Amino acid sequence: MRGLELKTLGIGLIGTGYMGKCHALAWNSVAATFGTDIRPRLVHLGEVNEALAKQRATEFGFSKSSGDWRAVIDDPDVQIVSITSPNQFHKDMTIAALEAGKHVWCEKPMSTRLEDGEAMLAAAERTDRLCVLGYNYIQSPAFRQIETLVKNGRIGRVTNIRVEMDEDFMAAPDMPHSFKHRVESGYGALDDFAVHPLSLLQRLCGLPVEVMADAARPFKTLKGADNEDKPVETFDIAAALMRFRDGLTGTLIVNRSAWGRKGRIALQIFGTEGAILFDQERANEFQLYLRSDDAEIQGFRTILIAPVHTPYNHFIPAPGHGLGFNELKVIEANEILKALSGETARLVDFSQGIQIERVVHAMASSHASGKWTRILS
Amino acid sequence: MRGLELKTLGIGLIGTGYMGKCHALAWNSVAATFGTDIRPRLVHLGEVNEALAKQRATEFGFSKSSGDWRAVIDDPDVQIVSITSPNQFHKDMTIAALEAGKHVWCEKPMSTRLEDGEAMLAAAERTDRLCVLGYNYIQSPAFRQIETLVKNGRIGRVTNIRVEMDEDFMAAPDMPHSFKHRVESGYGALDDFAVHPLSLLQRLCGLPVEVMADAARPFKTLKGADNEDKPVETFDIAAALMRFRDGLTGTLIVNRSAWGRKGRIALQIFGTEGAILFDQERANEFQLYLRSDDAEIQGFRTILIAPVHTPYNHFIPAPGHGLGFNELKVIEANEILKALSGETARLVDFSQGIQIERVVHAMASSHASGKWTRILS
Amino acid sequence: MRGLELKTLGIGLIGTGYMGKCHALAWNSVAATFGTDIRPRLVHLGEVNEALAKQRATEFGFSKSSGDWRAVIDDPDVQIVSITSPNQFHKDMTIAALEAGKHVWCEKPMSTRLEDGEAMLAAAERTDRLCVLGYNYIQSPAFRQIETLVKNGRIGRVTNIRVEMDEDFMAAPDMPHSFKHRVESGYGALDDFAVHPLSLLQRLCGLPVEVMADAARPFKTLKGADNEDKPVETFDIAAALMRFRDGLTGTLIVNRSAWGRKGRIALQIFGTEGAILFDQERANEFQLYLRSDDAEIQGFRTILIAPVHTPYNHFIPAPGHGLGFNELKVIEANEILKALSGETARLVDFSQGIQIERVVHAMASSHASGKWTRILS
């Protein structure tokens, strides 16, 4: 699937919203940050109409622009396509891009429907192209160090794991009823959020094998544009009990109506020899407790990321100065370039991504049935 | 049940461990702290043998001591009995004390078995004596203020509630197998811990009406004194999904093998207008987020307890100087004196306590059955 | 000066304000907490009039009361006198008590005027009575552990030390002009606050030998009761550069008009092998950084006080449950009982206290002269 020896890489970008801009910034910065062998060339940007596409192409530094995403995919100068459109379009774009021989870097989740994700995986398996999902939180130097500590046994065998992801962009009781409140948009917080913490668990302790979930709607109805009450169909809050292999248990809680939380992804990992804490709202630090410390000085260390926590060193040679959210995408872009150079890379491919989404759908199913639900694998 | 007009109150104390000393300190300090009308007299202390009883009586300032708890209960100078013995003895001591016409202040939980608790409640209902359970965390000035804010609607309607209680005294893989690992000691973390966070929920949003719980053993076996592996029968970790009245949902997690946690009882309360956070490890502060703040200054306030947060003012006239864990018991003792004076008091009586324990047993039952379980009330 | 073999100790108390109540609570609790050999008897309480004295005596558990402090001192049943009156009365009361053969436990500072403190020291040197100043912050388990770590060289040689003490009780621009704004009350924040952080420095690294201070008034005038502007004569803010022996330097900052600070005493201690942080607003924890940790896990540990940090264990057998401000006084009372039993005790006696006050007066003098000022010793 990898191994080509490009010296430049033609970039196509579909979508220029939140994540589209993030991809554009990453492609602009990755070579200067990492001194990569492969140098991205910003070739072709697609948006919903010509005018917007042209404007964004100018801003982001792309040479060409189109109001039709198929033009990006068909462009022979494009070798990899960043797909950052709304989730329901991921399937068609990804499959088309793969069939056109492009590499694909598609934002998570694969799709709103599990069968679409499975179709994307099937398409990926028919090619040797790189098929990557945009899971940026696994790239952070803090999380990488946490993963290393866990894998090296610094906190012993993991005995309990908890993860919460909370924001408050859907917390206001006077917000208008929107597409995100309708069942067509998906399940709610489970689709929107749960894939992120699950991508972390996947690397720390593997995904759960059985789940028991509940979900809730903080608002039964909201006012529409016509000032009429409309039913809220999605679930802004969800929680799950999780059972992993070898007796490990844990919990996952997600909430997009949690006032005061802005970008919280809080991990608590307890092991037989210590514990680790992390919160994405303070992404440049993590906490570690080791029972091997002398009794009178046992406590959680707050560790600021530093050059020793690669790849922070590629950004800044001094410790404690901090990376930002967008810079995680630069690291992810570098991993893609490594993969294309045949090096081992740290990425979530479609086969790993589908496993995450199977867990999400099992949680939704468990909520619907009120029963413990095994994950199909 | 209340209303007597004592001017002194004869105190009996059974048990002088962790909680027994805490009661003794509270009875020593309550009058000086609060300037109470009723003044406790430390009358009679019971322990497992005469020598220990005598030593502790001297230390704690009690006039009499006995190696038999029945002597404390039978002492005509004793009017209220602090029962701080191991949980399995609570039932017999409490019922005997009530039958002897004493008031009872019994440490939580009522018992290890639900039917014992029900028997204690039945005995309480046959008398007009005060029957109080030792739930100290509801007494803290921070928690009282949190409760007031919630009840006054400062964070709107509560939409999601989470509570965790974690310590690490059973986290070491090389600890010896003990009574606490045997099924006779109860269920594990659910009995040991869950009653505390539930006592907080009871006041904030009422107890759950339906629960779905899971539990786990971090260690399958531990070495006994004979260096043989013994099976661990209790569950050091438990988690529950909870459904309350009116669509509110929440989670409860308890763990007595959580390295680094020493006395954590962490509350997260999300409402339609704001959110509140609290952690017993930093019991002299809590956090409040209000969406009504101007947009550019919205954030969690860290509020240090101050004289405005009664009854902190009875201890210290200056803000931010902090109370300790033992001082919560002084507040609780004052509430008992208020109840005995016929005033409204903030206490957990047996009828409230049994409701807490029904939830715990429903959680245990849910874990055993793997099913959502309704709480009988 | 010590060595008597009392089995009970008759307590006299003068003053029942903030610190008077704190002393009363400590004398009520010390025996039960520590199981002391010497048992305090609460004998005689003095206040400014009979009625108040009687009321407080009842509340605090004293047998006798008087509206004249001399009656307390003259009472043959009193063996030690807690002096908690306003600072300007300390000298006369202390000297009278010593001359009456009593031990003295006098709240800090010794007096508002240095010569009064010197006179008190002279009186102390004429007796063999115990002469203790009420410096409670040195008693905290966290600070004791910090001191042990520093003395054991865990952070190497100390190279820089900073201490801040801030509260906000004099921060409101609309507060009425009061006695504390007049020069008769002393210098301002230097008298009020600086002695506390200096008592910590005295134990950590010794007192400074040379200081350079500045001071400021946040308000030039305040309204009096007559609604007229009155000049503020005291300095609510002060800062000093400090030079210690052996090239160590540091800073001290005090402010009683610092909005948001309630009981902050923040220490930063940097050494050649690590660093320690402490803040009295979170008095049940401290932070430690050790450069000997592996590079990728170097960070400040947040250490919660635990039974291993004596004498916390005398209060609570479990870690992380926390002591309160008033409980520091219980520890101090126990140190006094130890001293009276001939044991080594951790206390600030008059000869140590006068050194602290000399530094304060040197700071005031430096501010007045604008020059570096050496401490007389």
Added chain:
Amino acid sequence: MRGLELKTLGIGLIGTGYMGKCHALAWNSVAATFGTDIRPRLVHLGEVNEALAKQRATEFGFSKSSGDWRAVIDDPDVQIVSITSPNQFHKDMTIAALEAGKHVWCEKPMSTRLEDGEAMLAAAERTDRLCVLGYNYIQSPAFRQIETLVKNGRIGRVTNIRVEMDEDFMAAPDMPHSFKHRVESGYGALDDFAVHPLSLLQRLCGLPVEVMADAARPFKTLKGADNEDKPVETFDIAAALMRFRDGLTGTLIVNRSAWGRKGRIALQIFGTEGAILFDQERANEFQLYLRSDDAEIQGFRTILIAPVHTPYNHFIPAPGHGLGFNELKVIEANEILKALSGETARLVDFSQGIQIERVVHAMASSHASGKWTRILS
């Protein structure tokens, strides 16, 4: 001095160390981030030799490279020069660039010697070119919001200000003696660090008018490469008392040997109506206390930066996701482009920069003389 209407801007870069890479990344990202009218073109990179220059040019995306910085300055395609060489070279490069008609963006400080800075200012005043110093910390969304709050009077009149800057890269007692320990490198922590906090004060409350400073060497000697003890001539620690206009006082402390501190720039700003706290180690948040809050909920808010805190919104449309240190330089680059477009820009020009450096040199002079020293302006 401004006003030209370029549509592209030819960039020259001298130096590719810590700050050189930071400039390169900023020039790569600014257009895509801000959608700027002026688009930077990366033209010419200078380093100490051809090989290194060529390598970095490839990595950073520059078209041309030279082993001689004069070639960059002489390049007619270059319109602005980023000068990130060691401080002692700033003067010659800057003056040459200005004389060649280029705009200059020179890293702080202007130079190690005050007279060099004055010469740079004089050169700047002879041209109409943009002369900017690289003070990135004033660009952070958190600091911008703090400045707005202060200027809008949200915390009333500022009454006390404290700033500390600490790192630990020179804290190890076994580090080798280096150029930074020699007097030729400058004064020590004052040059290295003090300019940063002063750049913040300059915007918040103006620079001090009088200072009293002390400084210290944590190590008298260090081993050289020859294993011989060499004297340390610079001061790794410095502290200053500061007096501002209108009676405001404050303190500044800097330390480059403070174990555990990695990038701390801690501000405490106290006013008559509230207080603000900030620490660059957690640069994506700040704290605000307002006395106008209801008494029972007064506390420091922890405010996470959000789109409402411009220009964060140009990076990320969601709150709480965080910017990194390098992204401050992107904001600074955008301010330069704004200035070149004739818009009001937030930058430190040479006339402001020289004022900062006069304060630093007055502090050094005060330390040498032991006296309060007025700032010449």
